[in-house]
Amino acid sequence: MFGKTVAVDGIDLEVPTGAVLGMLGPNGSGKTTLIRMLLGLTRPTAGTAELLGHAVPDAAEHALPHVGALVEGPGFHPFLSGRENLRRVAATEPLLATKAIPDAVGTALERVGLADAADRRFRGYSLGMKQRLGLASALLVPRRLVVLDEPTNGLDPAGTRDVRRIIAELHAGGATVLVSSHLLAEVEATCTHVAVLQSGSLVASGELGKLLEAGTGGLVVTTPDVDVALEALRGVGATAFREGDGIVVSDGGPPAPEIVALLVRAGVAVHEARRRRARLEELFARLTEESP
Amino acid sequence: MTLVESATTPHRGSAPMGRLLGAELRWVLRRPRTLVMLGLFALVPILVAIGVVVADRNGGGGLIGAIAGNGLVLPVAAMTLMLALLLPLAVAMAAADAIAGEAAHGTLRSLLLAPVGRGRLVVMKAFGVLVVAVVATVIVAVVGVLAGLVVVGGADGTLVTLSGTTLGFGEAMGRVGIAALWTVGQLAAVGAIALAISAFTEHPLVVLASVLGGLIVFGVLGAIPALDWLSPYLLTTGFSAGADVLRDPMTWGDLGGSTLRALCYMAIGGGITTSRMLTRDA
Numbered sequence: 001m002f003g004k005t006v007a008v009d010g011i012d013l014e015v016p017t018g019a020v021l022g023m024l025g026p027n028g029s030g031k032t033t034l035i036r037m038l039l040g041l042t043r044p045t046a047g048t049a050e051l052l053g054h055a056v057p058d059a060a061e062h063a064l065p066h067v068g069a070l071v072e073g074p075g076f077h078p079f080l081s082g083r084e085n086l087r088r089v090a091a092t093e094p095l096l097a098t099k100a101i102p103d104a105v106g107t108a109l110e111r112v113g114l115a116d117a118a119d120r121r122f123r124g125y126s127l128g129m130k131q132r133l134g135l136a137s138a139l140l141v142p143r144r145l146v147v148l149d150e151p152t153n154g155l156d157p158a159g160t161r162d163v164r165r166i167i168a169e170l171h172a173g174g175a176t177v178l179v180s181s182h183l184l185a186e187v188e189a190t191c192t193h194v195a196v197l198q199s200g201s202l203v204a205s206g207e208l209g210k211l212l213e214a215g216t217g218g219l220v221v222t223t224p225d226v227d228v229a230l231e232a233l234r235g236v237g238a239t240a241f242r243e244g245d246g247i248v249v250s251d252g253g254p255p256a257p258e259i260v261a262l263l264v265r266a267g268v269a270v271h272e273a274r275r276r277r278a279r280l281e282e283l284f285a286r287l288t289e290e291s292p
Numbered sequence: 293m294t295l296v297e298s299a300t301t302p303h304r305g306s307a308p309m310g311r312l313l314g315a316e317l318r319w320v321l322r323r324p325r326t327l328v329m330l331g332l333f334a335l336v337p338i339l340v341a342i343g344v345v346v347a348d349r350n351g352g353g354g355l356i357g358a359i360a361g362n363g364l365v366l367p368v369a370a371m372t373l374m375l376a377l378l379l380p381l382a383v384a385m386a387a388a389d390a391i392a393g394e395a396a397h398g399t400l401r402s403l404l405l406a407p408v409g410r411g412r413l414v415v416m417k418a419f420g421v422l423v424v425a426v427v428a429t430v431i432v433a434v435v436g437v438l439a440g441l442v443v444v445g446g447a448d449g450t451l452v453t454l455s456g457t458t459l460g461f462g463e464a465m466g467r468v469g470i471a472a473l474w475t476v477g478q479l480a481a482v483g484a485i486a487l488a489i490s491a492f493t494e495h496p497l498v499v500l501a502s503v504l505g506g507l508i509v510f511g512v513l514g515a516i517p518a519l520d521w522l523s524p525y526l527l528t529t530g531f532s533a534g535a536d537v538l539r540d541p542m543t544w545g546d547l548g549g550s551t552l553r554a555l556c557y558m559a560i561g562g563g564i565t566t567s568r569m570l571t572r573d574a
Contacts, residue, residue: 061305064407075398091315092406094306
């Protein structure tokens with residue numbers, strides 16, 4: 001399959017129904033290979049994959065009608081228009097009734113903002129338009145799972161917003177969405193769960209919020225009275241240190257409400273108090289640089 | 293009935309076969325290179341007709357010579373002539389685009405993900421190739437008849453057979469039809485092998501080169517007397533049998549034999565294509 005290259009190895013990952021899972025990883029970390037195995041396009045040398053409760057690739061035909069996918073870039077015929085290309089895909093969709101095809105194609109084209117260019121040949125499409133057409137083909141039928149491999153590739157800011165909106169709509173409609181991306185801001189904005197791949201192994205996975213909170217914790221208090229605050233906190237045995245225009249109180253001491261109350265009693269002007277969350281970018285850098 | 297219910301039919305694992313074949317047919321016949329090629333094929337019988345009329349004064353032998361003053365020989369002669377290389381080229385091109393070309397465009401992936409079952413995919417692709425074989429052959433036959441009647445003319449719409457007897461227009465058309473059917477059979481054999489090669493690559497040119505190279509090698513092998521024992525196995529051995537429809541009474545031996553050989557090639561090609569497509573990554 002890949003000669004002697006081991007593309008992915010020992011990955012045990014479950015995508016909860018209704019989640020928007022962002023799959024992150026540096027180039028060549030195995031994101032696409034994992035997606036291809038999930039969709040039955042590549043047969044794993046060992047291990048099993050299950051898609052909507054059906055084993056793949058052997059029983060993939062039961063699950064695939066409910067799956068929309070944009071994998072490894074949009075694939076279409078250059079001599080056909082966007083609409084004709086989409087009609088050809090629609091003709092192969094098991095869940096689409098023949099008489100519903102023209103409407104489904106029209107709706108999908110509008111949804112990705114391609115209605116105006118629908119009758120131009122695919123040959124003349126820009127990279128972003130090609131990507132939009134690929135997205136449209138994943139949205140032809142109401143899906144239970146939508147797999148988008150680098151969906152914002154080549155898209156302008158408006159296109160990126162459209163993708164974000166579409167993912168949000170799918171999520172609101174109860175579909176499970178699997179997005180692979182190397183744009184961390186994208187994932188942070190749209191996903192409920194993340195999985196981080198590094199050299200073919202899964203280095204972290206779980207709910208986005210929990211992952212971000214774990215690791216770098218602490219309560220950040222913004223205040224001009226730093227010295228008074230540090231003194232007061234040290235008096236009750238809490239670990240605190242100066243950072244930026246305020247202090248950071250480490251976890252393990254009194255809970256947050258008590259800390260704030262203590263500070264206020266000590267006459268410290270508390271401008272803001274919040275839990276510190278890592279940015280996804282920091283988390284990602286830490287995860288992918290730690291592992292060998 | 294709600295909109296959702298009318299738009300989807302939940303208990304089906306694959307789109308209806310008729311719809312798949314229709315989509316494949318549209319795709320094959322809208323491809324610009326297919327259309328250009330078919331257009332050029334229509335010119336071949338006309339060029340042969342003009343050539344025969346111009347060269348008529350000098351006389352000539354063989355199948356082409358027999359066209360002189362005997363227009364209805366033209367379609368059969370054109371099909372036999374083009375079976376040597378041009379018609380297989382058309383079929384090989386269709387087969388190359390059918391699987392290797394789809395893989396190169398990334399569209400094979402969409403077909404497998406739809407999902408079009410892998411077995412159905414082979415049927416769909418074989419159908420597309422067969423359509424090209426049929427359309428190309430019919431174009432050559434029809435243009436051949438018209439060019440034969442209009443440009444060459446002669447014998448008042450009757451056919452003078454190679455045996456010297458004369459057949460009426462109706463029976464002559466029957467003979468042209470048999471030749472066309474037989475030609476499609478030979479082309480289907482070429483197409484099955486081409487499709488099998490196409491299933492192993494994502495470079496359409498590999499398919500084209502293999503098929504044309506193979507035909508040339510077969511032709512060379514068939515021409516070496518020391519390799520006589522090989523000729524029953526070579527597809528090209530039977531390629532000249534089409535002229536037998538011009539004999540009176542018709543001799544079925546070579547036509548039947550070559551058709552049987554073509555069926556064997558189809559079975560082999562179909563088997564290889566199917567087994568490969570069942571496991572192919574896309």
